[in-house]
Amino acid sequence: MDRLKGKVAIVTGAASGIGKATVELFRSEGATVVGTDASEGADVQSDAGSEDAVRDLVDRVVTQHGGLDIFFANAGISGGFATIAEQTEADWAEILRVNLIGPFLAIKYAGPVIARRGGGSIICTASVAGLRSGAGGAAYSASKAGVINLVQNAAQQLSGSGVRVNAICPGLIETGMTRPLYELARATGREERLGELNPLQRGGEPVEIARAALYLASDEASYVSGTALVVDGGLSSSHPTASRFDLRML
Secondary structure, three states: OOOOOOOEEEEEOOOOHHHHHHHHHHHHOOOEEEEEEOOOOOOEEOOOOOHHHHHHHHHHHHHHHOOOOEEEEOOOOOOOOOOOOOOOHHHHHHHHHHHHHHHHHHHHHHHHHHHHOOOEEEEEEOOHHHOOOOOOOHHHHHHHHHHHHHHHHHHHHOOOOOEEEEEEEEOOEOOOOOHHHHHHHHHOOOHHHOOOOOOOOOOEOHHHHHHHHHHHHOHHHOOOOOOEEEEOOOHHHOOOOOOOOOHHHO
């Protein structure tokens, strides 16, 4: 199929997981894709949370490929499940730098370039953790809530440009970020419990998020902007139970 034929795309966090699956799927649909990651394993090694790096990346892609149509700001870090009392200012600063400032920079530098091509798509990876508590650590969840609000603001500020800005909110997906959780479940014989809290009773695969990104990148989503597409097996259709506060945490 050629749903992205002739399009030029950047995908961050492309060395593994969702990013890698998206690079492969976009290419299979006819796009020219530059995959980037802070670690080795992508086409380009680049820091998604660095202004200089993102600006240079966009400039390089435009120079080499004549323009840009799609930017998937997918790179992110989890920060673990430490409590608020256990986390430091430095923990929060780094998580927000990658997870929230990264998408901001993607929008800032890719938006005008995509607009000059007549429009296109910017996609940011948020999370169900950004919708409510219970699906990630506090800093990670706050960063992803920020991404959801960011795409709403960006969609409005890019009104009339033809640039659509949306977020994807994955649930539990087997990626490099969640690998320790999956490995622990397998080592303890509890793999079948992964995803047990969602109606589909399983974790998701990276390609299932890549397919959502393909939809948002393609002309099939031509009337979709400023929204957060949830892909979580139904997890966020309910609310988690509250845990009891314990003074020993402090």
